[in-house]
């Protein structure tokens with residue numbers, strides 16, 4: 064049995080469509096929702112762990128893409144080198160999952176790896192290169 068982790072980026076028009084349940088019914092896959100960020104009127108992001116036969120995973124992902132969902136493999140992590148962060152805040156509004164935010168009390172910029180989907184948007188945007196891709 065093969066396993067993989069993927070990020071589904073749902074356009075607004077597909078938010079009501081039961082895409083994930085079809086993975087079980089039509090492609091014999093097991094899934095585990097690792098993270099989900101679905102806001103009405105905005106793009107939805109769901110991070111999934113998938114398990115099944117390799118050919119079924121490939122067929123399923125091809126079907127998902129055909130429905131209009133952008134599929135991003137989650138093969139790497141984005142990390143922050145805390146010593147380099149200058150708390151400038153440039154990354155906060157760019158992060159699609161609110162994995163980076165400013166703490167009200169201390170004004171420090173925090174990073175939550177559990178919310179990060181490794182989209183890498185913050186990596187080039189960080190002036191002192193505190194955000195890094197870790198393979």
Ligand code: SF4
Nearest residue numbers: 158179180182183185
């Ligand atoms: S890579 Fe950066 S911008 Fe993307 S989800 Fe993670 S922290 Fe947010």
Ligand code: SF4
Nearest residue numbers: 148149151152154189
């Ligand atoms: S852009 Fe970089 S330096 Fe600025 S707050 Fe974010 S991680 Fe820290």
